[in-house]
Amino acid sequence: MKSSFFNRDVAIDLGTANTLVAIKGKGIVLNEPTVVAQHHQTGDIIAVGYEAKQMIGRSSGNIDVIRPMQEGVIADFETTSTMIQYFLNRVDAKGFWTKKPSVMICVPSGVTKVEKRAVWDAGKQAGAKDVFVITEPLAAALGAGLPVWEPTGNMIVDIGGGTTEVAIVSLGGLVTSRSIRIAGDYMDDQIQSYIRKQYSLAIGSATAELLKIKLGSAKYDDNRDKMDVRDRDIVTGLPETVSVSNHDMVTALQDTVQSIADAIMDTLEASPPELSADIMERGIVLTGGGALLSGLSSVVREMTAIPVILAEDPLYCVVRGTMGAIDQFSQLKHITNDVEMNM
Numbered sequence: 001m002k003s004s005f006f007n008r009d010v011a012i013d014l015g016t017a018n019t020l021v022a023i024k025g026k027g028i029v030l031n032e033p034t035v036v037a038q039h040h041q042t043g044d045i046i047a048v049g050y051e052a053k054q055m056i057g058r059s060s061g062n063i064d065v066i067r068p069m070q071e072g073v074i075a076d077f078e079t080t081s082t083m084i085q086y087f088l089n090r091v092d093a094k095g096f097w098t099k100k101p102s103v104m105i106c107v108p109s110g111v112t113k114v115e116k117r118a119v120w121d122a123g124k125q126a127g128a129k130d131v132f133v134i135t136e137p138l139a140a141a142l143g144a145g146l147p148v149w150e151p152t153g154n155m156i157v158d159i160g161g162g163t164t165e166v167a168i169v170s171l172g173g174l175v176t177s178r179s180i181r182i183a184g185d186y187m188d189d190q191i192q193s194y195i196r197k198q199y200s201l202a203i204g205s206a207t208a209e210l211l212k213i214k215l216g217s218a219k220y221d222d223n224r225d226k227m228d229v230r231d232r233d234i235v236t237g238l239p240e241t242v243s244v245s246n247h248d249m250v251t252a253l254q255d256t257v258q259s260i261a262d263a264i265m266d267t268l269e270a271s272p273p274e275l276s277a278d279i280m281e282r283g284i285v286l287t288g289g290g291a292l293l294s295g296l297s298s299v300v301r302e303m304t305a306i307p308v309i310l311a312e313d314p315l316y317c318v319v320r321g322t323m324g325a326i327d328q329f330s331q332l333k334h335i336t337n338d339v340e341m342n343m
């Protein structure tokens with residue numbers, strides 16, 4: 001059923017690590033890191049997105065490089081709001097709409113009413129006609145193509161940058177959900193502290209992320225090459241090169257993987273027996289960038305004894321589902337609080 005509310009529809013996935021913007025009929029038109037660089041004294045915006053991410057760890061005292069979303073919550077209201085406006089204006093500059101668009105923004109499930117309101121204000125200030133807010137697990141489930149409308153339990157596990165959101169969806173709404181602050185950023189932190197402890201080397205978060213993506217896995221993989229990492233030795237203070245192996249990565253990441261499996265089991269235990277029986281049969285669907293960690297699906301399958309399916313294009317499920325929620329808005333607004341409009 002199509003809604004008549006929207007003219008030139010825009011979907012925004014406001015993620016801890018990345019912000020994506022999609023336009024109906026055009027697809028994803030913007031995909032940038034959720035990072036803003038500001039002048040320390042004046043607060044003027046110097047760079048947003050990729051340009052700002054390059055400045056992390058490299059800026060002078062005059063520039064603050066901020067990640068305004070952290071651990072699934074809006075850590076910096078004003079900067080988040082300015083960033084949304086900046087991204088919308090940038091998309092608008094490409095001339096995608098002549099009339100004011102309607103915007104559906106996806107936010108982490110942990111955000112408060114006040115934070116939702118701030119997001120809503122930002123959309124309005126950027127020139128949106130109507131602003132709608134949807135919570136992340138529902139968007140992820142829609143984007144992964146789960147049959148959310150059916151009277152059957154579907155489990156979605158969205159492993160993003162700041163949070164892992166585990167939810168059971170049935171009949172168009174979240175029946176039960178859990179959000180833990182253990183996801184991609186936490187994996188990077190674990191890698192940084194492992195390398196510091198094991199090799200006395202202080203590496204930055206960007207290097208840790210690179211190690212995770214290129215060498216990391218949830219289980220040992222002897223086919224992976226080692227990777228040389230050069231940074232500052234914390235004892236001598238001099239530059240040093242160490243050779244990091246896949247075994248190092250698995251050891252560094254094992255607690256994170258265990259925590260994700262525990263969150264899945266806790267959510268299952270809290271769900272009505274009929275729904276958990278559905279999930280045990282149908283399986284768990286993984287979305288989000290963190291789900292791309294090599295071998296994660298099979299390790300979670302071993303730990304939970306439930307089939308695990310990695311969604312197609314896990315990094316794009318949330319924005320795809322946010323766009324899908326626009327089409328299904330008339331249905332959603334009657335049955336769930338996970339989609340709200342015009343606060």
Ligand SMILES: Nc1ncnc2c1ncn2[C@@H]1O[C@H](COP(=O)(O)OP(=O)(O)OP(=O)(O)O)[C@@H](O)[C@H]1O
Pocket residue numbers: 014015016017018019072108158159160161162163164183184185209212213287288289290291292293294314315
């Ligand atoms: N191939 C990969 N292997 C492991 N991790 C990856 C891979 N590709 C991306 N990631 C990680 O995925 C995370 C970003 O995922 P995503 O864009 O889904 O998060 P987000 O939506 O911004 O965050 P959140 O959902 O917490 O708000 C980052 O931590 C990134 O390092």
